[in-house]
Amino acid sequence: MDGHVTAVPPGMSEAEWTTRCDLAALYRLVAHFRMTDLIYTHISARVPGPEDHFLINRYGVLFERMRASDLVKIDLDGQVVGGADVAMDQEVNAAGFTIHSAIHAARHDLVCVIHTHTAAGIAVSAQKQGLLPISQHALKFYGRLAYHGYEGIALDLDERDRLVRDLGDRQAMILRNHGLLVAGRSIPEAFNQIYYLERACQAQIQALAGGAELVLPPEEVRLHTAEQFRRGATLEHCEKGWKAALVLVEDQKPPYWS
Numbered sequence: 001m002d003g004h005v006t007a008v009p010p011g012m013s014e015a016e017w018t019t020r021c022d023l024a025a026l027y028r029l030v031a032h033f034r035m036t037d038l039i040y041t042h043i044s045a046r047v048p049g050p051e052d053h054f055l056i057n058r059y060g061v062l063f064e065r066m067r068a069s070d071l072v073k074i075d076l077d078g079q080v081v082g083g084a085d086v087a088m089d090q091e092v093n094a095a096g097f098t099i100h101s102a103i104h105a106a107r108h109d110l111v112c113v114i115h116t117h118t119a120a121g122i123a124v125s126a127q128k129q130g131l132l133p134i135s136q137h138a139l140k141f142y143g144r145l146a147y148h149g150y151e152g153i154a155l156d157l158d159e160r161d162r163l164v165r166d167l168g169d170r171q172a173m174i175l176r177n178h179g180l181l182v183a184g185r186s187i188p189e190a191f192n193q194i195y196y197l198e199r200a201c202q203a204q205i206q207a208l209a210g211g212a213e214l215v216l217p218p219e220e221v222r223l224h225t226a227e228q229f230r231r232g233a234t235l236e237h238c239e240k241g242w243k244a245a246l247v248l249v250e251d252q253k254p255p256y257w258s
Contacts (some may be wrong), residue, residue, distance in 0.1 A: 009069075015048040020068035020186045023055055023112070024256040027066035028249035030114070030189060035198055036063045045112045045187060046104055046141040052076045054104050059091040067258045076101050093251070102160030103167065103183055110171065110183040111235035112190035120201035121180040126192040128175055133222050134207055134214050137200035142226040146173035148181075173195055186235050188242030195241075242254050 008017045023045045026253040028041065030036060036122050039060050039176060049055040049091040055071040057063075078097040081124030096115070103113045124131055133142050148166040151159050167173050171192055173181045205216060217225070226253055 002120045013049070013186045014170060016073075017068065019045050019047060019054060019187075020071050021257040023071055024068045025249060026112070026114075026187055026191055027057065027063040028252060029062035029245055030116070030254050031195070032170075032248050033195065033198070033244065035116045035118050035194065038062070040093070041115050041117050042093065042100055043112070043114045043190075044096070044104065046110075047073060052105065053081055054100065056092050056096055056100060058135075059096075067252070067254055067256055069258060074101075078106050096137040098154040098160060099163065099181070102163045103181075105160075106164040107167075109185060111248060112183055112187045113174075113181070113183045114190050114194045115179060116183045116194060116198065117179040118198055118201070120205050121174075121198060122178065123205050124201040125174045125176050125178055125180070131197075132204055132214070133161050133216055135200055135203045136225065137196050137203060139217070139222055139225040140196050141200065142222050144170050144172065144226065144230075146170045148173055148175050150175065150177040169252040184238070185214055186238065188238040189233075189235055191242055191245070192238040 006017075008014050008020070023043065026043055027044075031079050039062060042056055044054050044056040045056060053073050053075055055073055057066060061070045072092050074092060074097065075081055078092070078094070078101065079091070091252045099115055100113050100244050103110060130142060131138050131145055133139055147162055151162075157161060167181075167183075171183050175181055180201070181195035182190055182193065182197055184193055
């Protein structure tokens with residue numbers, strides 16, 4: 001966790017409360033870096049423990065205002081965990097459940113899933129060539145980026161199998177004509193993934209807008225750089241960046257750990 005110690009609510013494990021606080025902070029950071037789409041798009045995290053439960057945003061709360069107590073715990077069938085009384089004021093977006101439950105059910109190695117609709121991410125998702133290897137940020141994903149074709153608003157549960165198939169064993173995917181999706185073995189790693197993928201898309205759109213001929217690194221340089229990123233992609237490395245970034249949201253009111 002980030003160091004803020006708060007009382008764990010009755011009936012909740014310390015591990016779940018820590019996850020809630022970290023996930024709420026992630027929502028605030030995604031908002032800080034302007035990767036939101038009003039109340040739409042989603043970030044989810046697996047609840048520690050043997051049950052297949054995960055946390056997702058309560059529908060209608062802005063990312064900038066997300067708190068640990070605003071997150072909703074649901075199962076892989078989209079049912080709110082805690083009974084009918086809890087479910088009354090804890091609506092979740094159906095499309096968010098479709099996308100995120102697919103990844104959480106199939107990839108137990110991944111803890112956190114982020115899906116965004118940024119202008120740059122949507123723009124690259126609509127370009128036939130996808131993410132070009134024209135920046136160091138893009139080369140982080142060279143050979144390790146999946147693509148999933150657009151099928152409409154993600155309300156059809158049978159799309160989950162195709163999402164999982166297209167993602168394969170990777171942690172980042174461009175959803176064609178839609179946006180970006182990344183996942184991490186920890187919340188800090190997921191933040192690292194979306195930060196770099198979003199920046200790579202921003203760089204591509206701006207480079208193409210300039211109209212000048214682009215310089216692409218040779219294949220051997222692309223592969224070498226991708227391998228350098230792979231070797232450095234430790235959870236400890238991601239944790240350092242995460243702790244540094246938390247300073248950007250720790251003074252916001254109400255606090256994300258409430």
